[in-house]
Amino acid sequence: xxxxxxxxxxxxxxxxxxxxxxxxxxxxxxxxxxxxxxxxxxxxxxxxxxxxxxxxxxxxxxxxxxxxxxxxxxxxxxxxxxxxxxxxxxxxxxxxxxxxxxxxxxxxxxxxxxxxxxxxxxxxxxxxxxxxxxxxxxxxxxxxxxxxxxxxxxxxxxxxxxxxxxxxxxxxxxxxxxxxxxxxxxxxxxxxxxxxxxxxxxxxxxxxxxxxxxxxxxxxxxxxxxxxxxxxxxxxxxxxxxxxxxxxxxxxxxxxxxxxxxxxxxxxxxxxxxxxxxxxxxxxxxxxxxxxxxxxxxxxxxxxxxxxxxxxxxxxxxxxxxxxxxxxxxxxxxxxxxxxxxxxxxxxxxxxxxxxxxxxxxxxxxxxxxxxxxxxxxxxxxxxxxxxxxxxxxxxxxxxxxxxxxxxxxxxxxxxxxxxxxxxxxxxxxxxxxxxxxxxxxxxxxxxxxxxxxxxxxxxxxxxxxxxxxxxxxxxxxxxxxxxxxxxxxxxxxxxxxxxxxxxxxxxxxxxxxxxxxxxxxxxxxxxxxxxxxxxxxxxxxxxxxxxxxxxxxxxxxxxxxxxxxxxxxx
Numbered sequence: 001x002x003x004x005x006x007x008x009x010x011x012x013x014x015x016x017x018x019x020x021x022x023x024x025x026x027x028x029x030x031x032x033x034x035x036x037x038x039x040x041x042x043x044x045x046x047x048x049x050x051x052x053x054x055x056x057x058x059x060x061x062x063x064x065x066x067x068x069x070x071x072x073x074x075x076x077x078x079x080x081x082x083x084x085x086x087x088x089x090x091x092x093x094x095x096x097x098x099x100x101x102x103x104x105x106x107x108x109x110x111x112x113x114x115x116x117x118x119x120x121x122x123x124x125x126x127x128x129x130x131x132x133x134x135x136x137x138x139x140x141x142x143x144x145x146x147x148x149x150x151x152x153x154x155x156x157x158x159x160x161x162x163x164x165x166x167x168x169x170x171x172x173x174x175x176x177x178x179x180x181x182x183x184x185x186x187x188x189x190x191x192x193x194x195x196x197x198x199x200x201x202x203x204x205x206x207x208x209x210x211x212x213x214x215x216x217x218x219x220x221x222x223x224x225x226x227x228x229x230x231x232x233x234x235x236x237x238x239x240x241x242x243x244x245x246x247x248x249x250x251x252x253x254x255x256x257x258x259x260x261x262x263x264x265x266x267x268x269x270x271x272x273x274x275x276x277x278x279x280x281x282x283x284x285x286x287x288x289x290x291x292x293x294x295x296x297x298x299x300x301x302x303x304x305x306x307x308x309x310x311x312x313x314x315x316x317x318x319x320x321x322x323x324x325x326x327x328x329x330x331x332x333x334x335x336x337x338x339x340x341x342x343x344x345x346x347x348x349x350x351x352x353x354x355x356x357x358x359x360x361x362x363x364x365x366x367x368x369x370x371x372x373x374x375x376x377x378x379x380x381x382x383x384x385x386x387x388x389x390x391x392x393x394x395x396x397x398x399x400x401x402x403x404x405x406x407x408x409x410x411x412x413x414x415x416x417x418x419x420x421x422x423x424x425x426x427x428x429x430x431x432x433x434x435x436x437x438x439x440x441x442x443x444x445x446x447x448x449x450x451x452x453x454x455x456x457x458x459x460x461x462x463x464x465x466x467x468x469x470x471x472x473x474x475x476x477x478x479x480x481x482x483x484x485x486x487x488x489x490x491x492x493x494x495x496x497x498x499x500x501x502x503x504x505x506x507x508x509x510x511x512x513x514x515x516x517x518x519x520x521x522x523x524x525x526x527x528x529x530x531x532x533x534x535x536x537x538x539x540x541x542x543x544x545x546x547x548x549x550x551x552x553x554x555x556x557x558x559x560x561x562x563x564x565x566x567x568x569x570x571x
Contacts, residue, residue: 001508005079005086011095012044013037013060014568020559022511027537027553030545033560037568038545039515042145048076048091050137051108051126054147060093072096075104080133085113089129107170134507137166143499146492147515153495154469154480160308165436168499168506178418185414187361192407199400206393213386219243230534264339267332274329278322438505442498451532454494469495486525493517497536504540518546527552 005020014037022045032038043054053060060074073095081086088111095104100116110117110125112132119125130136142153142164153161166175215358299307304417341347447453455470471478471491483491500512518526532553533542544556560571 001082002510003081004361004511005081006077006080007041007045007048008077009041009044009048010075011071012047012076013040014566015040015044016567018570018571022543023541025539026558027533027542027556028559029553029556030543030559030561031549031552032190032547034547036561036563038561039147039546040568041514041543042147042515042545044076045078045372045513046137046140048078048089049129049133049552050140051091051122052137054141056137056141073104075099079134084494087112087132088114134509135503136167139503142496143168143503144509144511145515146512146517148494153499154492165178168502181414181417185411185418188407188410188414192411193406195400195404195407199397199404202393202397202400206390206397209386209389209393213383213390216386240375251543260339260343264336266345267336271329271332271336272499274325274332278325278329303350343452439498439502442501443494445536446494446498446532448488448495449535450528454491454498486521489517489520490525494532497532501536511543512537512545513545515545517544518548518551 006021006023007018008019010017018041020041028089031039039054044061046054047060052058073382074093075097076091076097078089078090082366088109089111090099090104090107090111091569092099092104092107092109094106097104097108099109100111108125110119110129117125117128119128133140138160140454141147150530153164156164299305436456441452447521452471452473455472457468457470469480471480480488480491496514497512503509517529523531533544533553544551544553562571
């Protein structure tokens with residue numbers, strides 16, 4: 001809830017000094033002839049709050065010709081309440097006096113409960129003021145103040161309307177979220193492009209090395225072909241290679257021998273474990289048997305035959321477990337014996353295998369020598385280097401490809417977030433539709449007074465996503481351009497009133513300023529506007545600027561403005 005309080009204007013345009021309470025409920029009519037300085041109060045309010053004039057410009061230089069001899073510069077102070085705290089805006093221009101113990105000059109000061117905010121930059125302070133007021137300059141000018149000669153909402157561009165509605169319905173957080181997502185998307189895309197370039201560079205390098213390796217292999221094959229005649233010298237030695245098959249068989253035999261030895265050791269370990277279990281079981285059974293005998297005797301003496309038999313069966317089971325363990329132990333002994341017989345056979349084969357291996361090793365020496373001769377003139381070290389590099393690059397490319405997939409997925413995800421849920425066709429479309437219903441309900445409530453209806457809508461699913469206004473008069477849809485000057489003014493007033501009501505509902509701002517809204521209106525239309533004012537502002541704060549001597553508005557306060565020696569006086 002925003003509640004405006006006092007505004008103190010000093011040295012602004014034709015106003016030497018005035019203190020006005022903006023928080024008084026009801027209607028206040030500021031009356032005076034044209035040029036007396038009625039609108040100057042609104043100019044001072046807008047400039048004090050936003051640092052802009054009614055045309056949206058930052059300069060306000062009209063005080064020069066009006067300033068008296070004791071002119072001390074310009075200062076505007078605005079008080080408003082929010083969430084139980086008092087806020088004060090002080091804006092100065094060439095102010096010679098002191099503000100909060102320092103020269104005013106061109107300062108912008110913002111205080112909350114008499115504590116000055118820490119932001120030093122004017123832009124930062126203004127952003128904080130806008131946030132606390134809950135509205136930007138544009139929103140203020142389209143919902144709180146309706147002035148003569150100003151471009152109205154219905155005439156603004158579609159993008160301007162979109163931004164304004166986002167603010168009033170507090171949908172800007174979606175745009176902010178989209179901007180953040182866009183930042184993430186841009187960063188993810190940058191990372192993807194970087195890794196993609198890295199991948200392309202590595203791939204080109206791999207291809208280059210592969211070409212050089214292929215060239216070296218061609219050289220090696222050429223040398224090998226040229227020396228093919230020398231192979232015949234080793235034909236006899238190569239005959240030994242016929243034993244390669246036997247070598248493999250012998251190697252398998254050796255491997256199998258090692259396997260058999262391992263199995264013997266495992267069987268011995270199992271046998272030892274079983275013997276320990278048998279001994280433990282025998283000890284336990286012996287003790288248990290002595291206990292059982294005493295128990296069984298007692299049971300038999302008592303005539304408890306059933307339980308005595310049960311106990312005897314337990315003894316039988318214990319002895320049966322020992323027998324099973326002994327049987328397993330016996331089978332393991334037989335297995336060990338068989339393994340030992342097999343091992344003996346393998347030892348003879350191992351000797352023969354070792355002999356053949358020695359012959360094969362000699363053959364390998366000869367072959368290696370031959371290969372060395374055949375590769376004379378070929379840089380084998382370089383071939384090896386290239387192969388190593390190719391292997392490393394292949395692994396690197398695989399890793400980069402995996403990373404590229406992750407980066408690509410990240411890019412796609414952020415793009416989806418921007419284009420779908422945070423885009424115009426996502427959450428925003430739903431919120432716009434539901435939010436505009438509030439505005440349209442307000443406009444619809446005016447139709448009884450105005451004699452025509454206004455519907456505001458947006459084709460959010462369309463290509464252009466234009467914001468449109470539908471005006472129905474006498475059951476016929478008409479465009480804004482078709483209306484007369486008075487009718488346009490009436491439509492603009494209705495839109496301004498509706499925006500003000502929505503601001504009250506959405507942000508709790510219960511005040512409005514109307515500047516010469518009766519200009520160029522027929523008496524009939526004046527009555528319609530006064531009817532709306534009575535309907536809307538009976539429980540709100542309204543400042544109505546008009547040069548009309550009498551308006552049929554009951555219980556309205558009147559502030560008269562006159563001009564004396566170029567300076568505005570308020571009575």
